[in-house]
Amino acid sequence: MIKNPAGVASDVVVGIIDSGIWPELPSFDDDGFGPPPAKWKGVCKGGTNFTCNNKIIGARYYYSQSARDDQGHGTHTASTAVGNVVKDASFYGLASGVARGGLPSARIAVYQACGGFGCSSADILAAFDDAIADGVDVISVSIATLEAVDIDADTVAIGGFHAARRGILTVHSAGNSGPRSATTCSVAPWLLSVAASTIDRKFESKVVLGNGKIVTGTSVNAFADNGPESPLVHRDQSLGCVGAL
Numbered sequence: 001m002i003k004n005p006a007g008v009a010s011d012v013v014v015g016i017i018d019s020g021i022w023p024e025l026p027s028f029d030d031d032g033f034g035p036p037p038a039k040w041k042g043v044c045k046g047g048t049n050f051t052c053n054n055k056i057i058g059a060r061y062y063y064s065q066s067a068r069d070d071q072g073h074g075t076h077t078a079s080t081a082v083g084n085v086v087k088d089a090s091f092y093g094l095a096s097g098v099a100r101g102g103l104p105s106a107r108i109a110v111y112q113a114c115g116g117f118g119c120s121s122a123d124i125l126a127a128f129d130d131a132i133a134d135g136v137d138v139i140s141v142s143i144a145t146l147e148a149v150d151i152d153a154d155t156v157a158i159g160g161f162h163a164a165r166r167g168i169l170t171v172h173s174a175g176n177s178g179p180r181s182a183t184t185c186s187v188a189p190w191l192l193s194v195a196a197s198t199i200d201r202k203f204e205s206k207v208v209l210g211n212g213k214i215v216t217g218t219s220v221n222a223f224a225d226n227g228p229e230s231p232l233v234h235r236d237q238s239l240g241c242v243g244a245l
Helices: 073-082 121-134 155-165 239-244
Strands: 013-018 056-061 086-091 094-099 107-112 138-141 169-173 191-194 204-208 214-218
Touching: 013 056, 013 073, 013 121, 056 121, 073 107, 073 138, 107 121, 121 138, 121 155, 138 155, 155 169, 155 191
Parallel strands: 013 107, 013 138, 056 107, 138 169, 169 191
Antiparallel strands: 086 094, 204 214
């Protein structure tokens, strides 16, 4: 891991409202970080089997008995936003290189409001209240619905409005599907809505059919084959993938 440079950015605290975080990962190591900034009013109430450090300076949980992430989503979003610079990172050998978040020298306060059964509005709003009171500078919420709802019924819009009144920016995922029409659900003007566009890289996998034809597709394939042959799975047989096909 590369040490993070000290500077003004190390006083920035990003509140992550999501499924928690896995604190032992290199992305969240506190090597090179000093004590939390004096302005910080939060606490580390991570619950069972959870420890903060000078990178993860705050933790609270609402959904379960720990801020530890058992879904992976919160860890992913936290590392994307403020993960440390980590050399020799890869996904099972794919895309080997240097991983880093958008602002690696910033601190993290984690608010575990989501889990295996989703995120309740009450937990999300409680997380917003605590993040505002703790003194975060930015709130990141990668939680989205499939379609827009009225702003006065939108949980993130309501929480983000209260944050904006205190001078805190809320960064919200623009949607959770697409690309097609009417898939942007983050429409409140006081939110910074973020969406993915196109990328210049892809992982390709090749399937050799029984007649010798080779079909090339985009897929992560870094796992051992289950024998020389595998059955084809048709769309109507793969209910869990229908939304992505």
